Structures are given as C-alpha cells and as structure tokens.
Amino acid sequence: MKARDAALAAIVALLLLGAWAASGLRLGSDLARFMPDARDADQRLLRGELGSGPASRILLLAIAAGDEARAAGLSRELAARLRTDPAFAQVLNGEIDESAMLATLMPLRFSHSPGMDVARFDVDGLYEVLLERLADLGGAGGEAFDTLLAHDPHFLTLALAESWQPLQEPTLRDGVWFTGNGEALLLVQTEAAGFDPQAQAAAIATIRSTFETLAGNDATLLLTGAGSFSARMSERVAAEAGLLGGIALVSLVAMLLLAYRSALFLLASAVPMACAAAAGVIALRLGFDEAHGITLAFAFTLIGVAQDYPVHLLSHLHPGVPPAVAARRLWPALRLGVASTAVAYASLFSGQAEGLAQLAVFTIAGLLAAALVSRYLLPQVLPMPRRDVLHGPGFRRWAQRLDGIDGGLWPLLPVLLLAGVALIAGGQRNWWNNDLSSLTPLPQEWLLEDMRLRAELASPDARHLLLLSAADREGVLRLSESLAPRFDTLVEEGVLADHSLPSRYQPSRQVQSWRLSKLPTPEVLRAALADASEASGFDAAFFEPMVQDVAAAQAPDAAARIAAAQADGPAGMRLAAMFREHQGRSVALVQLSGLQDPQALEAALDGRPDARILDLKAVAEGMVADYRSRVVSGLGIAAAALLVLLCACLRPRRAIRVLPPVLLGLVATLAVLRLAGVELTLFHLIALMLAAGLGMDYALFFNHADSAGSRARTLHAVLISAASTLLVFGLLGASSIPVLRAIGSTVAIGVAAQFLLALCMSGAAQRRTADD
Structure with missing residues (x-):
C-alpha cells in the first residue's frame, strides 16, 4: 500500500508541477523562430525582413458592393x-x-524638388514663369490654386x-483604387509586426468591425497579407484542432474500451501521456524564456509515441502476473x-x-517521463488483472489473420524493396521543395488571393531588390544619386517599369x-519679382x-x-521602410517594379561593390537548402548513433532483425510519396522521423517476444498502437492545412508500412529460430 501511495503521490506531484510550469509559461507567436538560421549577410537580411520588415505589416483589402459608387x-x-x-x-486607397x-x-520644394535644377530666380526667369502662370489662369483657379501660385509660381511643389x-x-475610378473585377482596393500598414498573430488579429478585428458598421449586409470585404495569414492560420488551426482532436479522442476512447473492456x-493509459x-x-x-504555440502543437503530436508505452503494459497484464512483473519483463x-x-x-x-x-527538448523530456512512469509508477497503482486481453472479442480471429501475413509477404520483400528504390530514384520531379513558403502552413488559395490583389495594386517585384550600402545614410544617398540617371534610362528602355531609389525621396x-x-x-x-510682375x-x-x-529656407x-x-511626410515613411542598419553600415533596400532583364540591371551597376541586386528567391532557396542539409x-x-546503440544493447542477430523493417518502411513511405508527386519539406522529415521511431518500437517489441503467449500479447499491443496512430494521423492527413496534411499522411503511410514489415520479418525470423 505504501508503494501505491508513493506512486500516486509522485504522479500527482509531477502533474501539479507541470500545471505550475504551464501557468507561468509565456507563449510566443513569432513564426520566424521556425525559419532557417541565417548563415550569411543576405540570409540575415531576408530573415529580418520576413519577421518584422514593412512588407510583413501590409494588409490588402478589397471591397465588393452592388455597384462601384457604393x-x-x-x-x-x-x-x-x-x-x-x-x-x-x-492607410492608402488612392485618394488625394x-x-x-x-x-x-x-x-x-526648394531642397527636394527636381524642378530646382532648372529654376531661375532672376528677372528674365521669373518673367517667363509668370507668363506661363498667366496662361494657366485661363483654365484653373480657386483658393488652392491661388495659394500655390502665391507661394510657388515655379510649381516646384507639383514637380x-x-x-x-x-x-x-x-x-x-471615382477617386479611389479599383480592381478589374470592380472591387475597391485599400492598402493598410499596421504598427505591429506581421508575425505577431495577437496584434494582427486585433487590427483585423478592428478593420472588420468598422467595415461591418459602415457596410451592413450589402457589401463584402476580402482581407489578405502576411498579418492576415498569421491571424487566420491561428484561427484555422484552433478550429481544426478542436474538430479533429474531438473525433480522434472519441474514437480512441472507443477503441481502448473495446480492446481492454475496462x-x-x-x-x-492516459496517465503516462499526461505526465509526458x-x-x-x-x-x-x-x-x-518563452515557448512558441506551434512548438506545443507539434510536440503533443510527436509525443504520441508515448501512448504506446502504457498500451504495451496493459496488453501484457493477465491473471497471475502482477503489473510490476509485467513492466519489468x-x-x-x-x-x-x-x-x-x-x-x-x-x-x-x-x-x-x-x-x-524547443520541439526536441519537449519531446525528449516527455518520452523519458512517459517511459519512467510506465515502468515504475503505473504498475504500482494498477490492481491485479482479472481477465486476459487475449480472450477479448474477435482478437483471436484478427491474430490468426495477421499471423499469416508474414508468410505471404516475405517472398515479396525483395521485389518491394527494388520497386521502392526505383520509384525513389526515378521520376522527373524534384526531391526537395526549396520554396521558403513551404515552411509556412498556408493554404494555396490564400497565396493566390494575395498574389491577385498585389498584381492589381501594381506592387513592386517580390523577387528582386536593389541593395545599396555605405558607411552612413548620406553615403547611400550619394550612391543613389549617381545611379539615378542610369535607372531612368533603364525605365525608358523598358528594362524596368519603375524604381524607388532613396535619392528620389531625399x-x-x-x-x-x-x-x-x-x-x-x-x-x-523682391526686386526681381517687382520687375517681372510689372512686365x-x-x-x-x-x-x-x-x-x-x-527667407525661411535661408534661416539658421x-x-x-x-x-x-x-520625416512627417510621405517620404519619411518610405525612407523609414527602406533604410536599415546592417553590420555597422547603412543599407537601403530599393524596390523594383516590372524588372524584365536582371542581367541588364546588373550591367548598369557597373560592378559597384556597394550596389547589387538581391535575388530573394535564390537567397530563400539557399537558406532552405542549408537548413535541410x-x-x-x-x-x-542520429542513425549512426542508433546503430551503435542497438549493437551495444542487443545481440547481433537481434539487431539485424530490428533494423530491416524500419529501413524498408522508410523506403516504402518515400516511394509512396514519390509516386504521389510530393516534394519533401522539413515537415516530411519530421514526420518520417516519427514514423521511424514508431517502427523501431514495433520491431523491438516483436523481437522481444520470446514465446507464443508473449507474441500474441505483443501483437495485441502493437495492433492497438498502430490502429490508434493510423486513426490520429489519418485525420491529420485530411486537414486543410498543408503542414498538418503533410505530417498526417506521411506518418499514416509510414506506420502502416512499418507495422506490416515488422510483423512479417519478426514472424519469419522467429519461425526460423524455432526450426533451428
């Protein structure tokens, strides 16, 4: 009784300590924590822009109503x-x-206007300007025109x-921007970073509530952009997690009740998972300091392996064998x-x-805790079993069917291996998806919506940036001024549609x-004006x-x-978005529109080391490739360490029997993915890792069974584990979220292959051992 009470106290203490830790755990939401670690200056620059750059704070809005006037x-x-x-x-919508x-x-106007380059303030120059304004008076007028004329007869402000x-x-149209579909367009820049879902969700809620107040039910609002993606993804993940999690929970409860009738x-079975x-x-x-919400979501998925530990213990309980003895075996x-x-x-x-x-720390700590609880604590609180799981309804019939699989599949394994290798090696598709967007769980339709509105807004080229660098901001502006004539020529030649060199604004x-x-x-x-005005x-x-x-322009x-x-005008906002301090230097990221010939643009830079084209796609793909590498x-x-571990802990014969089903299962999974035309991402690798871990458990437990009864109980446990895993990850495979779909389908395929191969190869090996 003392051992039971101590075990219960230890379990409760761990759960209470976990609740305390959870209550003080700060949750972060910056998706950049999952982005690849930057290895060079360009990658560091790109990573910073993705996380908190101006582009990440842009929201695009499209209003559709019954008519364009509305x-x-x-x-x-x-x-x-x-x-x-x-x-x-x-907030921009085209209004002026x-x-x-x-x-x-x-x-x-006197310091910034390009009109000053040719403006004259002598009598003759002023006379010519005033004659032009006299002609303008025939078609213009009003208070605004009179004010402009009195302050600026050269129209430097307009220039x-x-x-x-x-x-x-x-x-x-009608003073505001419109799409070709008749939607009114707006561009909104938030103060909060795009990868801050809470702040973005609050901003989006403000936009939607304001729109609903104004529009009622006779108009719709489409909202997209990085911040929108972040907030919408949080909502969708929560909704799908609730739905799929609920279905999975009910199904697992039913499955475990059917299997154990208790x-x-x-x-x-839930205690080790809770402790994990x-x-x-x-x-x-x-x-x-803080944990990312996605870390927790993925981590709870990965520690699903721990669900197998109590299942093995429960399946090996039967009358006459105390739980502690079963756990020790x-x-x-x-x-x-x-x-x-x-x-x-x-x-x-x-x-x-x-x-x-964070994912590694959580899963490793959780699995160790689940294993120790299953070994030392759970057996102490379980009563002596009264029934044998082998006598459960239908199990013997399933066991007989599955026990015959190994004999039928064994001759086909070499053929399956060769077919799998051929599928993996062949095909025209790329092995890897190097697109940085593959690391973000965004549905394709969201990206297409965003691309459509950006095209309507004539947004700058999303792939290429001009990077200008100098010791200070003044040096960047001088460099920009030296390049401006060449860039204007490129615009005239059609190489570029437009540019935003910083010297254009300052x-x-x-x-x-x-x-x-x-x-x-x-x-x-004053004297020159008097003569010119009289004339x-x-x-x-x-x-x-x-x-x-x-006089004010010449004041101290x-x-x-x-x-x-x-700083207070539109130029200040543009320049703030453009300039960065990077590695002790001032850097300007210049947006380019309609770039048709990057090589011609490179040639125009004339080999200047402080001015170069930054291909964001190439940098991003290199970052993903480095990350994956x-x-x-x-x-x-890890595979080499695992081999050493198996050889150290198992006899060579057993080690040889454990590894083949795991490796062949991975080959089979990759072959199916390859056949389906899937390009692998980091999330597929994580899923393959989970499938391999499950397959290793199946193979180890099958090979650990040293008698007919032990093999039958192991089959019972592995069958429940594989079925529950297939259920959970099969549901994830049906998700509308690409990342969850990739993980779910990969693990489901891998578990099915690992289970069948582990069953087949362990059964054949044990029969050969018995024959010997």
Whole structure:
C-alpha cells in the first residue's frame, strides 16, 4: 500500500508541477523562430525582413458592393476611420487630398524638388514663369490654386509631387483604387509586426468591425497579407484542432474500451501521456524564456509515441502476473525504444532553429517521463488483472489473420524493396521543395488571393531588390544619386517599369545645399519679382509669401525644419521602410517594379561593390537548402548513433532483425510519396522521423517476444498502437492545412508500412529460430 501511495503521490506531484510550469509559461507567436538560421549577410537580411520588415505589416483589402459608387464610398469611409486609429501606420486607397499634399510638400520644394535644377530666380526667369502662370489662369483657379501660385509660381511643389508619383498605379475610378473585377482596393500598414498573430488579429478585428458598421449586409470585404495569414492560420488551426482532436479522442476512447473492456485501463493509459506533457512543459519553462504555440502543437503530436508505452503494459497484464512483473519483463525493449527515439529527436537540434530546439527538448523530456512512469509508477497503482486481453472479442480471429501475413509477404520483400528504390530514384520531379513558403502552413488559395490583389495594386517585384550600402545614410544617398540617371534610362528602355531609389525621396545634403544656394536673398528676389510682375501684369505684392518662404529656407534653423517636414511626410515613411542598419553600415533596400532583364540591371551597376541586386528567391532557396542539409546531417549522425546503440544493447542477430523493417518502411513511405508527386519539406522529415521511431518500437517489441503467449500479447499491443496512430494521423492527413496534411499522411503511410514489415520479418525470423 505504501508503494501505491508513493506512486500516486509522485504522479500527482509531477502533474501539479507541470500545471505550475504551464501557468507561468509565456507563449510566443513569432513564426520566424521556425525559419532557417541565417548563415550569411543576405540570409540575415531576408530573415529580418520576413519577421518584422514593412512588407510583413501590409494588409490588402478589397471591397465588393452592388455597384462601384457604393464600393468607392465605403473605401473612403473605411479609410477615414482607420486613419484615426493608432494601430495603423498608413492607410492608402488612392485618394488625394490636394490641400494636405501641398501643405506637406511645400516646405520641401526648394531642397527636394527636381524642378530646382532648372529654376531661375532672376528677372528674365521669373518673367517667363509668370507668363506661363498667366496662361494657366485661363483654365484653373480657386483658393488652392491661388495659394500655390502665391507661394510657388515655379510649381516646384507639383514637380516634387510628380517625381514621387509611381509610374505604375492601380486603376483609379471615382477617386479611389479599383480592381478589374470592380472591387475597391485599400492598402493598410499596421504598427505591429506581421508575425505577431495577437496584434494582427486585433487590427483585423478592428478593420472588420468598422467595415461591418459602415457596410451592413450589402457589401463584402476580402482581407489578405502576411498579418492576415498569421491571424487566420491561428484561427484555422484552433478550429481544426478542436474538430479533429474531438473525433480522434472519441474514437480512441472507443477503441481502448473495446480492446481492454475496462474504464480503469482507459484512465491508466492516459496517465503516462499526461505526465509526458507535464515533463515537456517543465523542460520548456526551465530552458527557454518563452515557448512558441506551434512548438506545443507539434510536440503533443510527436509525443504520441508515448501512448504506446502504457498500451504495451496493459496488453501484457493477465491473471497471475502482477503489473510490476509485467513492466519489468517489458523494460529492456521499452528502454531501448525510448533511447532510440530520443536519439532520433535529438537530431532536431542540428537545424539550429529555436523552434526545433524547443520541439526536441519537449519531446525528449516527455518520452523519458512517459517511459519512467510506465515502468515504475503505473504498475504500482494498477490492481491485479482479472481477465486476459487475449480472450477479448474477435482478437483471436484478427491474430490468426495477421499471423499469416508474414508468410505471404516475405517472398515479396525483395521485389518491394527494388520497386521502392526505383520509384525513389526515378521520376522527373524534384526531391526537395526549396520554396521558403513551404515552411509556412498556408493554404494555396490564400497565396493566390494575395498574389491577385498585389498584381492589381501594381506592387513592386517580390523577387528582386536593389541593395545599396555605405558607411552612413548620406553615403547611400550619394550612391543613389549617381545611379539615378542610369535607372531612368533603364525605365525608358523598358528594362524596368519603375524604381524607388532613396535619392528620389531625399536628396543628399550636397544636392540640397546646391539647390538652396540658387535662391537669391529676399531683397534681391523682391526686386526681381517687382520687375517681372510689372512686365507680366501681376501685382508684385501677391508673391510676398514666396519671398517669406525663401527667407525661411535661408534661416539658421532651416535644415532642422526641412528634416522635420520630411520625416512627417510621405517620404519619411518610405525612407523609414527602406533604410536599415546592417553590420555597422547603412543599407537601403530599393524596390523594383516590372524588372524584365536582371542581367541588364546588373550591367548598369557597373560592378559597384556597394550596389547589387538581391535575388530573394535564390537567397530563400539557399537558406532552405542549408537548413535541410543541417537537419539531414543530424539525422545521419542520429542513425549512426542508433546503430551503435542497438549493437551495444542487443545481440547481433537481434539487431539485424530490428533494423530491416524500419529501413524498408522508410523506403516504402518515400516511394509512396514519390509516386504521389510530393516534394519533401522539413515537415516530411519530421514526420518520417516519427514514423521511424514508431517502427523501431514495433520491431523491438516483436523481437522481444520470446514465446507464443508473449507474441500474441505483443501483437495485441502493437495492433492497438498502430490502429490508434493510423486513426490520429489519418485525420491529420485530411486537414486543410498543408503542414498538418503533410505530417498526417506521411506518418499514416509510414506506420502502416512499418507495422506490416515488422510483423512479417519478426514472424519469419522467429519461425526460423524455432526450426533451428
């Protein structure tokens, strides 16, 4: 009784400690934790952009209503509401507030406008300008025009606005952007990073609630972008996990009740799993500042192997054999199975990604806890069994059918092996999927929606960036100015549709000083204006605001006021999104639109080391390939360690009987995936690792059985384990989420192959041993 009480106390203590650890465990949501570890400067730059760059904070909205006028009205109303919310850094829908634009740009016109390069402020130059404005008066007027004319007769402000205007823009109708399908388009930039699902979900909820208030039921809103993906994926995973988890739970309960016909055994089978979860959470709490939610989701899937441990114990219980004795007999096979699975999962550390490291820590700690509980604690709390599982309904009939499989399949194994190898080696498809998006669990239809709206918005090229680097920001701006004429030529030649060189939005200090030096003193300007106005028919006093603006541009605090005006205007936002501090240097990431010939663009850079084209697709694919290479290398080391472990713990003959079903099972799984045209990702490797761990357990326990009765009980346990695993992962294979579907289908195929091969080869080997 004392041993039973101590075991119960230990189990309760572990569960309480796990609850305590869970209550204080901080959950993170940055998907970048699962991204490959960057190995060079370009990869580090890309990884930073994916996690928190401006592009990750962009949301694209499309409003569909009964008619375009209604959609345009909703676009204007929604944009106006969102611009007042501090959660949104920028809201664009094509609207132009001319008065606000002029007020923003006018303080910058003397230093920033390209019109200053040819502007003249002498009498002749002013006379020509005023004659042009006289002609304009015939077709324009109003308060805004008069204000602009009085301050800026050269129209430097308009020249600046035109230079900032993209050469490619969405279709503009009724004052707002529209798609070809008649949807009103908006672009919203959030303050929160795109990989922060909680903040993105709050921003999206604000957008949707505001839209519903404005639109009612007569319009729909399509919302996409990195932040939308993050929030929607969290919702979908939670919904599918609830549905599939509920189905799996009910089915497993029914299966275990049918197999053991005991509610106590059903409860006992859950104890090691609960202890495994508690130990995993404790390990995460001790080892990391915070745990990623996806880590927990995948980890609870991977420790599903631990469900087999109590099943083996329960299947080997029968009258006359105390649970502690049954556990002691099973321990050699169980101990080796746990050790081999832990070695396999330790290979996840080789990926050098924090998310994978958390996954490894959780699963290894959980499996060790489940094994120790199944060996030492659970037997102490179980009563002496009253019935034998071998007498269960239908089991003998199933056992006889399965026992005949090995004899029928054994001659076919060489043929199956050759066919599998041929399928793996042949085929035209790539072995690996090097697309970085394969590491994100996004459905294809979401990506297609996003691509469609980005195309409608005439978004810049998502693949290529121009990277400019210098010791400081001023150096980058000078480099940009030296390249600008060449890039303008490339646009004229059709090599590029447009570019966003930083000097387009902020001239270097040298250029600004030169432009400001062209301004005359207020007195000289006033006199020139008087002569030019008299000759052209204007009143010179009308242009006094221009004189005052020139005086302000020459004041001691002019540079500070120009910098503040730039930072507060649209250029400031563009430049903030463009510039980075990277490895002690200032870097500008320049977006390119409509790039047709990357080689011509490279040639235009003339071999400048501080200006180069960054192919994001090539960098991403290299990052994924490096990542996969590290994981595969880790798996190779784990396989070698596993072989050493088996040879050290088993006699050579037994070791030879254990490995073939595992290896052939992996070959069979890869062959089926290859036949289905699947390109492997990191998640397939994780799934193969899990399938191999399960197959190793099946082979070890089958080969551990040394009598007919022991073999029958092992078959009972393995049959329940394989059936429950097939059920759970078969349901995952039906998921609409690509990652879960990949893991579920791979493990389901692998478990079926591993079970049949382990049964076949162990049965044939045991018959040969008996014959000898």
